[in-house]
Amino acid sequence: MKIGILGASGAVGRQMIRCLEEENFAIDELRLFSSNSSAGKKIRCFGNEYELKIVEERSFDGLDYVLGAVSNDLSKKYWPMIQKAGAVYVDNSSAFRLQEDVPLVVPEVNGKDALKHKGLIANPNCSTIITMMAVAPIQRLSAIESMVASTYQAVSGAGNKGIEELEEQIEELRENKEVNPSVFPKQIAYNCIAQIGDFKENGYTSEEMKLQNEGRKILHNEDLKVCCTCVRVPVFRSHCISVRLVTKDVLNMDEVIEAMKQQKGLVYCDNEDVPSPLQTSDQNDVYVGRLRKDLIDDKGLCLWCCGDQIRKGAAANAVQIIKYLEENRQD
Amino acid sequence: MKIGILGASGAVGRQMIRCLEEENFAIDELRLFSSNSSAGKKIRCFGNEYELKIVEERSFDGLDYVLGAVSNDLSKKYWPMIQKAGAVYVDNSSAFRLQEDVPLVVPEVNGKDALKHKGLIANPNCSTIITMMAVAPIQRLSAIESMVASTYQAVSGAGNKGIEELEEQIEELRENKEVNPSVFPKQIAYNCIAQIGDFKENGYTSEEMKLQNEGRKILHNEDLKVCCTCVRVPVFRSHCISVRLVTKDVLNMDEVIEAMKQQKGLVYCDNEDVPSPLQTSDQNDVYVGRLRKDLIDDKGLCLWCCGDQIRKGAAANAVQIIKYLEENRQD
Numbered sequence: 001m002k003i004g005i006l007g008a009s010g011a012v013g014r015q016m017i018r019c020l021e022e023e024n025f026a027i028d029e030l031r032l033f034s035s036n037s038s039a040g041k042k043i044r045c046f047g048n049e050y051e052l053k054i055v056e057e058r059s060f061d062g063l064d065y066v067l068g069a070v071s072n073d074l075s076k077k078y079w080p081m082i083q084k085a086g087a088v089y090v091d092n093s094s095a096f097r098l099q100e101d102v103p104l105v106v107p108e109v110n111g112k113d114a115l116k117h118k119g120l121i122a123n124p125n126c127s128t129i130i131t132m133m134a135v136a137p138i139q140r141l142s143a144i145e146s147m148v149a150s151t152y153q154a155v156s157g158a159g160n161k162g163i164e165e166l167e168e169q170i171e172e173l174r175e176n177k178e179v180n181p182s183v184f185p186k187q188i189a190y191n192c193i194a195q196i197g198d199f200k201e202n203g204y205t206s207e208e209m210k211l212q213n214e215g216r217k218i219l220h221n222e223d224l225k226v227c228c229t230c231v232r233v234p235v236f237r238s239h240c241i242s243v244r245l246v247t248k249d250v251l252n253m254d255e256v257i258e259a260m261k262q263q264k265g266l267v268y269c270d271n272e273d274v275p276s277p278l279q280t281s282d283q284n285d286v287y288v289g290r291l292r293k294d295l296i297d298d299k300g301l302c303l304w305c306c307g308d309q310i311r312k313g314a315a316a317n318a319v320q321i322i323k324y325l326e327e328n329r330q331d
Numbered sequence: 332m333k334i335g336i337l338g339a340s341g342a343v344g345r346q347m348i349r350c351l352e353e354e355n356f357a358i359d360e361l362r363l364f365s366s367n368s369s370a371g372k373k374i375r376c377f378g379n380e381y382e383l384k385i386v387e388e389r390s391f392d393g394l395d396y397v398l399g400a401v402s403n404d405l406s407k408k409y410w411p412m413i414q415k416a417g418a419v420y421v422d423n424s425s426a427f428r429l430q431e432d433v434p435l436v437v438p439e440v441n442g443k444d445a446l447k448h449k450g451l452i453a454n455p456n457c458s459t460i461i462t463m464m465a466v467a468p469i470q471r472l473s474a475i476e477s478m479v480a481s482t483y484q485a486v487s488g489a490g491n492k493g494i495e496e497l498e499e500q501i502e503e504l505r506e507n508k509e510v511n512p513s514v515f516p517k518q519i520a521y522n523c524i525a526q527i528g529d530f531k532e533n534g535y536t537s538e539e540m541k542l543q544n545e546g547r548k549i550l551h552n553e554d555l556k557v558c559c560t561c562v563r564v565p566v567f568r569s570h571c572i573s574v575r576l577v578t579k580d581v582l583n584m585d586e587v588i589e590a591m592k593q594q595k596g597l598v599y600c601d602n603e604d605v606p607s608p609l610q611t612s613d614q615n616d617v618y619v620g621r622l623r624k625d626l627i628d629d630k631g632l633c634l635w636c637c638g639d640q641i642r643k644g645a646a647a648n649a650v651q652i653i654k655y656l657e658e659n660r661q662d
Contacts, residue, residue: 146627150481150573152523152562170501190566191609192483194573194621194635203602203623203633212626225627229573229635231483234565235521242481242525242560242573271534278522290525292534295543296477296556302534304525304560 001027001326004060004087006078007069008032008043009052011159012092015315016067017045019284023319033059060085067318068092079120088325089120090318097122097214104217106317107324108265109136114324121321124218125210126313127151127230131241132218133266133286133312134305137259139219142247145299146225149211152233152240153196154277157309158183166234188234196230205230238277239309246300253293256301260288265312280306284316332358332657335391335418337409338400339363339374340383342490343423346646347398348376350615354650364390391416398649399423410451419656420451421649428453428545435548437648438655439596440467445655452652455549456541457644458482458561462572463549464597464617464643465636468590470550473578476630477556480542483564483571484527485608488640489514497565519565527561536561569608570640577631584624587632591619596643611637615647 003020007013013034020027027046034041034052042049053059060066060082068075068091075093082089096102103113104122109132114121124132127149135144155162161183169179169189179187186193197206212226260268269275269289280287286307294300307313334351338344344365351358358377365372365383373380384390391397391413399406399422406424413420427433434444435453440463445452455463458480466475486493492514500510500520510518517524528537543557591599600606600620611618617638625631638644 148479148575148627150560152483152564185605186607187609191607192564192566192571193605193607194571195605199603202626203621204626227575227626227631227633229481229575229621229633231571231573233483233523235523240523240525240562242562244479244558244560272530274516274524274526276517276522276524278518290534290560295533295535295558296479300558302558302560 001025001065002029002063003027004031004033004063004066005069006033006055006066006074009034009038009041010069011156011163011310012069012314014043015310016069016319017043019311019316019319021045023323031059031063055081057081060087063087065090065322069314083119088117090123090321091120092123092314092318094125094210096120097124098217104214105321106132106218107320108133108263110218110220111324114321115328115330123314123318123321124214125207126157126309127153127207127239127241128211128214128218129313129317130239130286130305130307130309131211131243132215133263133307134288134303135243135245136219137263137266138245138247138251138256138301139221141251141255141259142249143221144219144224145246145248147211147215147227147243147245149226149228150242151228151230152235152242152277153230154235154237154239154309155188155232156237157232157239163236166236184232188232190234193232194229196232204228235277237281237308237310238306239313240277240304240306242304244294244300244302246294246297248299250299251301253291257291260291275304275306277306281308282311283308284311286312332356332396333360333394334358335362335364335394335397336400337364337386337397337405340365340369340372341400342487342494342641343400343645345374346641347400347650348374350642350647350650352376354654362390362394386412388412391418394418396421396653400645414450419448421454421652422451423454423645423649425456425541427451428455429548435545436652437463437549438651439464439594441549441551442655445652446659446661454645454649454652455545456538457488457640458484458538458570458572459542459545459549460644460648461570461617461636461638461640462542462574463546464594464638465619465634466574466576467550468594468597469576469578469582469587469632470552472582472586472590473580474552475550475555476577476579478542478546478558478574478576480557480559481573482559482561483566483573483608484561485566485568485570485640486519486563487568488563488570494567497567515563519563521565524563525560527563535559566608568612568639568641569637570644571608571635571637573635575625575631575633577625577628579630581630582632584622588622591622606635606637608637612639613642614639615642617643
């Protein structure tokens with residue numbers, strides 16, 4: 001298998017390499033791409049050293065897959081080149097997610113959608129993937145009509161520079177120095193910022209709308225209504241989401257629990273065993289806990305889910321999409 | 332005025348002293364009480380030094396008011412002694428909050444209830460006070476039928492020892508030392524813990540049920556249904572609450588904003604001006620922002636509120652209750 005990675009020096013790109021190694025992919029060729037600033041640096045993986053290169057006209061020729069961990073703009077720029085080279089592009093940006101002919105895939109939830117791809121498969125938003133993993137077993141029992149979600153998102157959601165900003169601010173405060181936020185709109189150390197993404201006309205942020213728009217596509221549930229509040233918290237890794245949802249039918253809690261336990265990639269935690277970001281960091285499984293009946297609607301449920309957004313929320317999910325395609329090859 | 336403070340050396344007790352000073356109370360006598368371990372220490376306030384004393388049989392004799400910042404057990408122990416002495420007890424514990432003959436008061440919301448007291452007035456739960464300040468202007472326009480709330484609660488909600496635990500863990504991690512949580516059930520540094528209080532049979536924690544049970548009493552709205560998830564975050568001070576609520580009638584947003592702007596003690600922030608715990612720390616005002624129409628129900632609203640839970644969530648509210656009583660004396 002011949003694979004290329006766009007944005008290979010970033011937090012998600014590096015994790016993609018690690019996930020490929022962990023899945024024991026038989027890699028015949030690996031091409032790592034980065035921006036000018038990182039080009040020339042070397043990354044050790046698969047028992048070798050690989051030099052980071054910049055993307056050129058024929059960079060993708062001969063590749064089977066390209067994993068993308070770059071901005072929307074770069075993704076739009078590179079996709080025609082990848083398409084021309086005949087490689088399959090698994091894109092972590094949000095550039096193509098809602099495009100009708102582009103599957104948006106969480107393999108354990110709607111893996112089959114990936115098989116209909118036309119060369120391009122989109123990886124969903126990080127909080128959306130984690131939430132989908134937790135609610136998909138419920139959706140299979142009864143259609144989810146609405147979700148109210150509040151997120152607790154780690155700084156690494158903004159990449160390596162998000163991690164560095166939190167680390168620097170902790171040190172600056174320790175030394176009574178002035179803190180000057182640059183990655184996040186306010187100081188993130190010892191603070192919460194209820195603003196991720198740009199504000200839309202309806203008062204929600206772009207990040208908040210993703211859970212509804214992407215959730216509908218992943219769950220094949222066009223009527224799903226979601227009201228989301230996205231909040232950055234001073235945690236390095238793993239996003240958490242507090243979810244209250246209402247289903248079409250009244251559900252039996254034992255059946256919900258059993259469905260969650262059966263869900264591949266999901267770890268169900270009994271009520272007093274509360275998952276936390278630290279506990280779920282650096283692993284591909286999503287954890288769900290605090291499952292309980294809603295106190296407002298008898299068709300309602302509450303839950304708390306956590307997952308490593310660099311792994312399952314981004315890199316691992318993308319690698320799992322390739323794995324799914326390989327395991328379900330129709331040739 | 333003669334005032335006593337129970338738990339005067341704790342985070343809330345010390346703040347009560349500061350709030351009394353700020354409100355320029357004409358204090359004729361101040362008696363500060365503490366546990367054995369702090370007794371004998373001195374606290375400088377009102378231009379004098381006051382020695383912390385332990386409570387004895389006649390400790391409350393001659394006092395007009397006693398402010399309580401002690402555990403439920405100690406509050407239950409001291410109340411009969413305070414009652415016997417004829418002082419009015421403003422209690423920050425949850426021991427008496429739901430007792431029928433005990434007013435549960437946020438002065439700006441239901442101050443009049445305080446006037447019906449029989450010697451004992453309860454100060455509500457911290458997250459509840461902050462949420463009530465934000466939603467009371469809405470309740471005045473149309474009854475709130477339900478609320479889905481997720482909290483972002485500061486470590487100082489667990490007192491000085493909560494602050495110390497976060498500080499210590501940050502240092503321990505910096506030095507690559509082992510972290511051994513004692514105040515919180517897990518490491519709180521760079522983590523979120525979706526568990527505050529004890530678990531009830533319905534799967535909710537004691538802290539989570541307070542917003543419904545106390546909210547009903549404060550808003551005089553027995554039908555209010557609340558589904559709450561309480562989460563501790565690595566923030567020193569100020570709780571935040573992400574609230575989605577549904578009212579009886581469809582509300583006009585301009586009217587809601589106007590009502591919020593008119594609410595004494597509440598600072599309304601335009602949508603792109605997002606309040607944060609750091610911004611609202613060490614002040615009595617509660618901040619509300621991110622106000623927007625719900626995407627599920629046309630009678631729904633979403634908002635984000637933040638407030639210093641040691642001040643308005645505890646000490647300041649208690650002192651404001653005394654102020655309200657003094658300003659509305661019927662003698």
